[in-house]
Amino acid sequence: MALDVLERQASDAPGLDEREFQWTLNFGPQHPATHTTLRLVLTLEGEQIIHAVPDIGFLHSGFEKLGEDLNLNQYVTIVDRMNYTSPLCNEIAWHHVCEKLLGIELTPRCKYIRVIINELMRIQDHLLNIGTCALDLGAFTAFLYAFYQRELIYDLCEHASGQRFHSSFTRVGGLLYDVDDAWIAKLRSFLKGFMKAYNDVTGLLNRNKIFIDRLRGVGVLTKEEAINRSATGPIARASGVLRDVRKDDPYLSYPDFDFQVVAAKEGDCLARYHVRMLEMLESHKIITQAIDNLPSGPVNVDVDGKVVLPDKSSTWRSIEGMIQHFELTMSNRGFKTPVNEVYGAIEGPGGELGFYLVCDGTEKSWRCRTRPPAFYHLAMFPHLIKGHMLSDVVAVLGSLSIIAAELDR
Amino acid sequence: MTAQEAINKLKEVSGNGSISTSEFRDNTRVHVSKDILMKVLTCLKNDCGFDFLVDITAIDYMGYPTATTDRFAVVYCLLNTSEGSRIVVKTMVNDPDPVLPSSYSLWKGADWPEREVYDMYGIRFEGHPDLRRILMPQEFTSYPLRKDYPLRGMGERHNFPVLTRAEG
Numbered sequence: 331m332a333l334d335v336l337e338r339q340a341s342d343a344p345g346l347d348e349r350e351f352q353w354t355l356n357f358g359p360q361h362p363a364t365h366t367t368l369r370l371v372l373t374l375e376g377e378q379i380i381h382a383v384p385d386i387g388f389l390h391s392g393f394e395k396l397g398e399d400l401n402l403n404q405y406v407t408i409v410d411r412m413n414y415t416s417p418l419c420n421e422i423a424w425h426h427v428c429e430k431l432l433g434i435e436l437t438p439r440c441k442y443i444r445v446i447i448n449e450l451m452r453i454q455d456h457l458l459n460i461g462t463c464a465l466d467l468g469a470f471t472a473f474l475y476a477f478y479q480r481e482l483i484y485d486l487c488e489h490a491s492g493q494r495f496h497s498s499f500t501r502v503g504g505l506l507y508d509v510d511d512a513w514i515a516k517l518r519s520f521l522k523g524f525m526k527a528y529n530d531v532t533g534l535l536n537r538n539k540i541f542i543d544r545l546r547g548v549g550v551l552t553k554e555e556a557i558n559r560s561a562t563g564p565i566a567r568a569s570g571v572l573r574d575v576r577k578d579d580p581y582l583s584y585p586d587f588d589f590q591v592v593a594a595k596e597g598d599c600l601a602r603y604h605v606r607m608l609e610m611l612e613s614h615k616i617i618t619q620a621i622d623n624l625p626s627g628p629v630n631v632d633v634d635g636k637v638v639l640p641d642k643s644s645t646w647r648s649i650e651g652m653i654q655h656f657e658l659t660m661s662n663r664g665f666k667t668p669v670n671e672v673y674g675a676i677e678g679p680g681g682e683l684g685f686y687l688v689c690d691g692t693e694k695s696w697r698c699r700t701r702p703p704a705f706y707h708l709a710m711f712p713h714l715i716k717g718h719m720l721s722d723v724v725a726v727l728g729s730l731s732i733i734a735a736e737l738d739r
Numbered sequence: 740m741t742a743q744e745a746i747n748k749l750k751e752v753s754g755n756g757s758i759s760t761s762e763f764r765d766n767t768r769v770h771v772s773k774d775i776l777m778k779v780l781t782c783l784k785n786d787c788g789f790d791f792l793v794d795i796t797a798i799d800y801m802g803y804p805t806a807t808t809d810r811f812a813v814v815y816c817l818l819n820t821s822e823g824s825r826i827v828v829k830t831m832v833n834d835p836d837p838v839l840p841s842s843y844s845l846w847k848g849a850d851w852p853e854r855e856v857y858d859m860y861g862i863r864f865e866g867h868p869d870l871r872r873i874l875m876p877q878e879f880t881s882y883p884l885r886k887d888y889p890l891r892g893m894g895e896r897h898n899f900p901v902l903t904r905a906e907g
Contacts, residue, residue, distance in 0.1 A: 387874035390874070392883065394884060395884060430764050430765075557790055557791050558790075558846055559846075560792050560793065560846065560848030561848075579825070670763050672766050673814075673825075674764075684816070686794065696798070699796040701796075706848055706851065706852075709851040713847075738874050
């Protein structure tokens with residue numbers, strides 16, 4: 331968008347009178363605190379922000395259009411690119427909705443493994459958010475501790491799926507591979523080491539005067555505003571909205587586990603930080619329960635062998651497996667979908683991650699709308715930052731967990 | 740209020756014949772015409788407790804197997820934050836002039852999704868305070884998620900105007 335258009339909009343904001351000493355400042359798209367392609371046009375009066383206009387859309391990725399051209403299994407390679415901080419959550423959300431539309435009930439083992447992965451991703455996402463928020467506010471060591479733990483989760487992803495980052499691990503009706511005992515052992519040792527790192531980060535930040543002073547009372551979101559502006563996830567819970575899809579609308583095997591929904595009532599950046607920290611503990615609790623009770627059995631459902639891709643060993647070593655794989659991956663020969671539409675959501679790390687999926691009877695989706703949490707959260711940014719100082723921009727942005735690829739699907 | 744109770748309430752308020760409902764998996768959908776859309780959304784928000792706007796999106800039904808004469812559907816996913824029940828409100832709009840009333844007056848969260856629907860489908864929302872493109876450049880003229888827009892674009896990327904440093 332042309333600079334002058336945005337500048338005009340920034341200064342034409344209702345209730346603002348044009349004054350000589352107002353500045354316009356472009357924050358991003360290459361500012362280190364904006365992480366990715368995100369631009370903020372700020373109107374300043376001295377150091378105080380009187381208006382902010384977020385400008386998104388720099389990626390032009392067109393993920394939703396691509397979804398109309400790929401079948402339900404292929405599109406998983408696109409959805410994990412929407413979220414570079416916790417890609418597997420998007421895959422789980424996408425196939426959760428596909429399975430809901432097709433009416434597939436997963437096997438118990440698959441449900442447990444997906445829960446483990448979902449919670450690992452939540453830890454990973456929160457670590458990134460806390461780490462970079464701390465980094466932007468000058469606490470470098472906490473960032474290193476958080477990122478080292480993220481690396482260990484990448485190792486787990488690599489072990490399970492063969493890919494560190496964009497794993498494409500889920501399939502309609504199951505998973506690409508089952509996990510083995512070595513993976514479980516690795517996960518156990520991660521859980522043990524994680525608690526030490528968690529205590530280290532807590533020790534560095536929780537009573538750190540600079541960190542607290544930069545976050546307390548900044549970017550306050552009241553409960554009414556949180557509901558009115560469609561905030562979800564940790565951001566809504568930090569404002570006292572006790573909604574969590576894992577409890578309200580249980581999916582996978584979440585009803586089996588004992589965990590709490592973490593909430594605060596202050597609604598400022600500090601409350602969001604605390605909610606994220608405590609949520610990681612709850613995730614830790616869920617994973618521990620899940621690996622202790624991990625059911626045995628297959629990971630993929632077998633609905634007459636017509637929906638789920640056969641595992642690679644049977645594709646390579648048996649003629650039936652090869653034919654089944656061939657049939658499912660040929661265009662116009664894959665499984666058929668109902669001519670209907672469904673909205674389904676999971677509790678992603680950033681908030682409610684939903685898909686509105688419309689199918690037309692073919693193996694492709696007619697429309698696959700993503701409901702990205704970051705999109706709704708960045709829309710609140712002008713409201714949250716108004717009246718604060720320029721240096722508070724990084725604190726508020728860091729507490730909102732903005733992911734550019736999710737803003738611009 | 741659960742979705743079913745909300746539907747009974749809506750039928751009371753807006754006359755029995757004017758809304759229809761459908762159910763698939765656990766989704767309850769209310770189909771309304773666009774002239775009673777605001778009435779239905781207001782009733783759902785203020786009287787039935789569906790105070791949370793989860794999402795607004797649109798669907799282009801051109802060429803869809805069960806397509807009717809109406810081309811676009813705009814979908815509002817709502818959530819009741821005190822009970823956790825959900826409802827989907829669906830309304831149809833049609834070419835050549837797809838217009839709907841804006842729900843910004845009910846939810847401030849409707850600001851960006853309505854802009855996105857406008858950007859991607861060209862459906863305008865009357866009463867929206869700042870309806871301009873959000874993902875595409877302001878100069879862009881077509882609507883990318885419409886079914887008659889080709890997957891590879893219409894050559895916009897290859898024909899970008901060249902700006903010199905002095906103009907930029």
